[in-house]
Amino acid sequence: MVGPLIPMNYIPQAWDNVFALILGMGFGITLEASGFSSSRKIIGTFFGYDFVVLKVFFTAAITAMLGLLYFSYMGWIDYSMLFIQPTFVASAVIGGIIMGIGFSMGGYCPGTSFCGLAIGKLDALTFTVGMFVGVFIFSETFPLIEKMYNSGNLGNVLITDSLGISKALFAFLLVVAAVGMFFVASRLERRIKKVEY
Amino acid sequence: MDRKYTILAIILIVASFGLLILPEKDGTRETSPSKMLIQLNDRARFLSTDQVTERIIEADPTLQLIDLRPESEFRIFALPGAINIPLDSLLSPQNLNILAQRAKDKVLYSNGSIESDLAWQICTIFGHPRVFIMEGGLNQWYLTVIKGMEPSATASSKELNLHSFRLAARQFFVGGDAEPDAPEKPVQPKQKIKVVKQEPTPSAGGGC
Numbered sequence: 502m503v504g505p506l507i508p509m510n511y512i513p514q515a516w517d518n519v520f521a522l523i524l525g526m527g528f529g530i531t532l533e534a535s536g537f538s539s540s541r542k543i544i545g546t547f548f549g550y551d552f553v554v555l556k557v558f559f560t561a562a563i564t565a566m567l568g569l570l571y572f573s574y575m576g577w578i579d580y581s582m583l584f585i586q587p588t589f590v591a592s593a594v595i596g597g598i599i600m601g602i603g604f605s606m607g608g609y610c611p612g613t614s615f616c617g618l619a620i621g622k623l624d625a626l627t628f629t630v631g632m633f634v635g636v637f638i639f640s641e642t643f644p645l646i647e648k649m650y651n652s653g654n655l656g657n658v659l660i661t662d663s664l665g666i667s668k669a670l671f672a673f674l675l676v677v678a679a680v681g682m683f684f685v686a687s688r689l690e691r692r693i694k695k696v697e698y
Numbered sequence: 699m700d701r702k703y704t705i706l707a708i709i710l711i712v713a714s715f716g717l718l719i720l721p722e723k724d725g726t727r728e729t730s731p732s733k734m735l736i737q738l739n740d741r742a743r744f745l746s747t748d749q750v751t752e753r754i755i756e757a758d759p760t761l762q763l764i765d766l767r768p769e770s771e772f773r774i775f776a777l778p779g780a781i782n783i784p785l786d787s788l789l790s791p792q793n794l795n796i797l798a799q800r801a802k803d804k805v806l807y808s809n810g811s812i813e814s815d816l817a818w819q820i821c822t823i824f825g826h827p828r829v830f831i832m833e834g835g836l837n838q839w840y841l842t843v844i845k846g847m848e849p850s851a852t853a854s855s856k857e858l859n860l861h862s863f864r865l866a867a868r869q870f871f872v873g874g875d876a877e878p879d880a881p882e883k884p885v886q887p888k889q890k891i892k893v894v895k896q897e898p899t900p901s902a903g904g905g906c
């Protein structure tokens with residue numbers, strides 16, 4: 502999990518869980534500090550009164566992306582050792598729709614629901630219970646949907662490979678797009694009257 | 699707009715633009731042909747079967763034997779502690795971790811030396827550290843360690859020592875009767891093959 506230090510044997514495998522715990526705590530603290538434990542804040546993205554989700558996730562993505570690209574340039578990180586989730590077209594589309602509905606109805610995504618649960622939110626508790634019910638239903642009906650689940654496997658594709666552009670150009674375009682979105686979002690937030698939540 | 703956010707946005711854009719204008723760097727850390735030639739002329743990459751055998755018996759923790767033969771042959775017999783990486787899957791990502799580890803001497807072997815040497819060249823091009831070849835491969839290993847010719851009466855003490863080492867090694871691998879006058883039929887060592895399973899690549903967790 503903690504590449505490249507553990508696969509390269511710089512740190513023993515046994516430390517894996519320790520790092521997972523530390524990273525998980527860091528993630529939780531950041532989510533809570535960004536206000537992600539409030540479903541009304543998260544849902545603001547869909548109603549257009551609070552764009553914190555957009556800002557936090559895009560900032561995280563572009564910071565990590567730039568860090569990776571620079572580290573790779575310096576030769577500190579080997580790209581080929583990174584795990585890339587394989588793309589399953591049908592699963593991605595259907596799963597995305599289900600996730601989107603759940604996200605906009607419940608106001609949480611899985612990670613933030615635990616964040617809300619940790620500070621004792623009842624809606625987060627409801628959401629988490631629902632999530633486990635969903636996991637249970639999915640697991641029990643898995644043999645029925647297994648064929649669809651595994652269909653349309655494109656392998657470990659990257660968007661830069663399918664577009665045929667360099668990683669640096671894509672990174673630059675994404676950063677410009679993200680900064681543009683931040684600008685528009687903060688403009689919108691100022692124009693919309695304050696929503697109490 | 700808040701000033702600090704403006705500054706952060708500018709830093710991000712400058713940083714990403716920096717990536718764009720950075721001079722193209724040869725990302726692949728390939729060994730240059732001239733360095734390759736020097737390494738090819740260096741016989742230090744070959745380890746004799748006796749050297750390898752000694753390290754197997756000593757259970758040297760820095761030794762990583764890599765069997766380049768097809769899986770079917772590997773299943774029938776392999777040296778203790780060896781892992782199977784067939785030559786055609788040498789570059790697959792899950793084998794990269796094994797070849798790139800710095801703490802171990804990777805000793806390649808096959809039936810002969812040719813495949814090991816090919817694999818060694820590929821590993822060297824990719825800059826993998828501490829890759830060696832068991833000279834002569836399993837055939838040579840069988841001839842020297844398991845079969846082991848008796849030295850002539852006028853042999854030097856060095857040769858006699860080597861022979862007694864081989865006798866002891868034969869006992870280690872085959873067990874039982876290791877006398878030199880034992881029938882020299884191909885012995886199928888009963889040694890339990892220890893297959894070191896590589897942990898599956900850890901998959902990343904969900905999104906948020």
